[in-house]
Amino acid sequence: MNILDISKDIIATAQRPLDQAQTLPPQAYTDEAWFTHEAEHILRAGWLCAGHVSQLKQPGATLPLDLLGEPVMLVRGNDDVIRVLSRVCPHRASDLLLGGEATGCHVAGSVLTCPYHHWTFALDGKLMGAPHMQGAVDFNKAEWKLNNIRSAVWEGFIFVNLNDEAPPLETYFADFTAIAAPWQLAEMELVISMDWDCAFNWKVMVENWIESYHHIGPHSKTLNPYMPAQDTWTEPPNGAFVYAHLPMTGRDAAPVREAIASGAPGTGFLPIPGVPVERQGEWNLFVGFPCFMLLLARDRAIWYRLQPISAERCRLTTTTLVSRASLQAPGYAQTLEAETKMLFDFHVEDMQVNEAVQRGLRSRHAVRGRLSQLEEPVWQFHRLLAAQMADFR
Numbered sequence: 001m002n003i004l005d006i007s008k009d010i011i012a013t014a015q016r017p018l019d020q021a022q023t024l025p026p027q028a029y030t031d032e033a034w035f036t037h038e039a040e041h042i043l044r045a046g047w048l049c050a051g052h053v054s055q056l057k058q059p060g061a062t063l064p065l066d067l068l069g070e071p072v073m074l075v076r077g078n079d080d081v082i083r084v085l086s087r088v089c090p091h092r093a094s095d096l097l098l099g100g101e102a103t104g105c106h107v108a109g110s111v112l113t114c115p116y117h118h119w120t121f122a123l124d125g126k127l128m129g130a131p132h133m134q135g136a137v138d139f140n141k142a143e144w145k146l147n148n149i150r151s152a153v154w155e156g157f158i159f160v161n162l163n164d165e166a167p168p169l170e171t172y173f174a175d176f177t178a179i180a181a182p183w184q185l186a187e188m189e190l191v192i193s194m195d196w197d198c199a200f201n202w203k204v205m206v207e208n209w210i211e212s213y214h215h216i217g218p219h220s221k222t223l224n225p226y227m228p229a230q231d232t233w234t235e236p237p238n239g240a241f242v243y244a245h246l247p248m249t250g251r252d253a254a255p256v257r258e259a260i261a262s263g264a265p266g267t268g269f270l271p272i273p274g275v276p277v278e279r280q281g282e283w284n285l286f287v288g289f290p291c292f293m294l295l296l297a298r299d300r301a302i303w304y305r306l307q308p309i310s311a312e313r314c315r316l317t318t319t320t321l322v323s324r325a326s327l328q329a330p331g332y333a334q335t336l337e338a339e340t341k342m343l344f345d346f347h348v349e350d351m352q353v354n355e356a357v358q359r360g361l362r363s364r365h366a367v368r369g370r371l372s373q374l375e376e377p378v379w380q381f382h383r384l385l386a387a388q389m390a391d392f393r
């Protein structure tokens with residue numbers, strides 16, 4: 001299958017009604033040429049979530065990140081504005097970080113220094129110093145800077161658009177904003193963060209994140225006793241995100257239901273004030289297209305940051321955010337430890353199935369499967385993918 005065939009196939013597949021829905025062609029998850037196409041027209045063309053404001057508290061705070069081959073860094077400036085700067089030095093193109101994103105970024109005296117010839121930059125990217133350049137005729141420092149990459153902050157999450165073509169994030173996520181507003185996500189603190197190297201396609205991760213049919217499989221002992229697969233349901237499609245509800249109707253969720261009914265804090269972190277009672281008794285699960293994975297619960301938000309790398313590889317950071325008041329609650333340290341373990345345990349269950357899926361997709365025996373009605377979120381994700389691709393046929 002060439003790129004055009006894969007593209008036509010995805011568009012045709014997404015047109016099938018839910019009761020006829022099937023999986024995408026396996027090549028959409030394994031073919032490098034297709035990944036390159038998708039990276040250009042889906043990922044760089046969309047809004048990718050890179051960080052949360054609580055990760056950049058003070059002026060001079062930085063968060064480096066390699067995104068689709070672009071070395072970038074999130075920086076809070078002296079003016080308190082968060083910018084996304086290219087890490088590519090305008091002198092001889094060195095990455096400002098010798099070891100890439102993993103090394104972190106040292107800011108001394110509000111100045112970023114390139115390790116190669118020590119050109120220095122202000123936190124907004126302007127060139128401050130360039131040693132021994134007096135012999136370069138017409139060299140004007142004001143003309144040289146680190147590129148500012150288009151970014152936007154949505155409810156405290158910092159998004160990047162790598163090709164300047166995405167619609168304004170505010171407009172794109174307008175309906176999403178209305179749903180998420182009660183959680184006051186911009187006021188939350190990111191307290192758990194774990195990195196994962198993933199041997200699977202980015203869409204395998206997104207599809208696994210957004211459907212809960214698999215609670216009966218890998219999560220049969222962890223999540224299913226709280227949120228049984230058969231009770232999950234999905235909001236009607238919209239043009240920007242998928243929204244699935246995971247009601248806590250299971251046997252093990254009885255204490256949570258009682259706490260909500262009586263207004264007691266219950267287990268876990270402190271409940272977030274203002275979350276409507278009808279939203280408290282469920283996990284509210286979202287994918288903001290293309291790959292912003294967010295879960296909103298009574299006492300926390302879970303956010304998965306995705307960095308697609310190649311057809312069969314991505315990096316993932318699994319995080320949890322809680323209210324500031326939670327940090328002061330009695331027993332916070334024990335709660336944090338228990339909830340970190342909970343996030344780790346159920347994510348390991350997902351890692352194993354995702355790797356198993358990728359091995360299957362690579363096989364010559366991979367077939368086009370049919371979807372359950374419980375996989376409506378996957379069907380909706382495919383429709384968003386197809387709608388975006390239809391513009392590039």
Ligand code: FES
Pocket residue numbers: 089090091092093094114115116117118119
């Ligand atoms: S490459 Fe950055 S100073 Fe030379």
Ligand SMILES: [Fe+2]
Pocket residue numbers: 208209214219350
């Ligand atoms: Fe899962």
